[in-house]
């Protein structure tokens with residue numbers, strides 16, 4: 257069993273890289289990819305620990321990209337480096353993305369304050385460290401009693417329709433696909449079910465992504481029903497896409513999602529990774 261979609265404390269997960277590697281060993285995963293949002297720090301820190309524990313660690317990332325011109329929505333894109341580590345170029349590009357995120361966070365804090373809420377950028381950053389994101393703002397909103405839980409925090413304040421929403425500069429989907437490939441990585445569309453499109457609309461959007469150079473799709477994910485996975489598997493077959501899958505483990509903030517098993521709906525076999533590695537060669 258493998259898990260190619262996980263987060264650590266270096267993005268919005270609650271397991272440190274060390275704790276995640278220990279959990280991977282405990283669960284007996286044949287391979288695990290760390291796919292933190294916009295950063296390799298979790299992966300870099302976990303690499304020597306994985307070696308020590310005998311965990312097969314794959315280098316990954318999850319990027320937020322803009323779909324449509326002008327932007328219609330944010331689409332999450334995974335990247336996997338199966339053969340060689342990402343190029344220095346790519347790491348440099350990530351620094352620019354992280355700066356855009358920090359700028360968004362500052363404006364988000366301002367907007368929350370303008371709504372009369374006592375939330376500062378410094379507090380959020382003390383929770384999120386290098387990769388502070390909306391989930392950290394959500395935790396503050398809950399802790400200070402402004403909202404019930406993560407879901408309501410996003411619905412009332414942080415989502416596209418929330419009161420405090422501010423936009424963030426994101427790379428276009430096609431550019432992110434290209435940059436991952438140029439740096440030796442394999443891009444894969446994350447949790448396609450969250451595109452929130454049905455039937456022919458969904459097919460059309462996925463086909464546009466294939467036209468933009470997308471070589472793989474996340475077929476298996478905690479949010480996917482068996483019918484969803486089957487649909488994406490068929491789409492992958494028909495369009496010659498590679499397949500990836502993972503739980504999207506975030507630790508205690510999403511307690512119903514378990515490493516490897518997802519919401520109980522996952523058991524992704526090792527050959528899925530072997531096919532990716534073979535294709536990357």
Ligand code: AMP
Nearest residue numbers: 268293320388389390391406407410411
């Ligand atoms: P950011 O990258 O800072 O814009 O934050 C986006 C992250 O927030 C996503 O990757 C999810 O982990 C999380 N997120 C987005 N929407 C929700 C939601 N409705 N409930 C819980 N977490 C969410």
Ligand code: FE
Nearest residue numbers: 263268293506
């Ligand atoms: Fe996340």
Ligand code: FE
Nearest residue numbers: 318332446447
């Ligand atoms: Fe995601």
Ligand code: ZN
Nearest residue numbers: 261263318504
């Ligand atoms: Zn994720």
